[in-house]
Amino acid sequence: MTTQIKAEFEIAGWDETPFQDGDEETKLTEALVETRYSGDVDG
Structure with missing residues (x-):
C-alpha cells in the first residue's frame, strides 16, 4: 500500500552567518x- 500527500513549501527566512x-x-x-x-x- 502506498500513501501520498501533496504539499507546497516556501523559504520563509534565511539568516546566513560566516x-x-x-x-x-x-x-x-x-x-x-x-x-x-x-x-x-x-x-
Whole structure:
C-alpha cells in the first residue's frame, strides 16, 4: 500500500552567518533556514 500527500513549501527566512573567513571560493557559513509547508500537511 502506498500513501501520498501533496504539499507546497516556501523559504520563509534565511539568516546566513560566516564562521570562517576566507576568499569567496572558500568562505564557510552557517545558514538558518525557516520553511513553511501547506497543503495536505501544514507546518
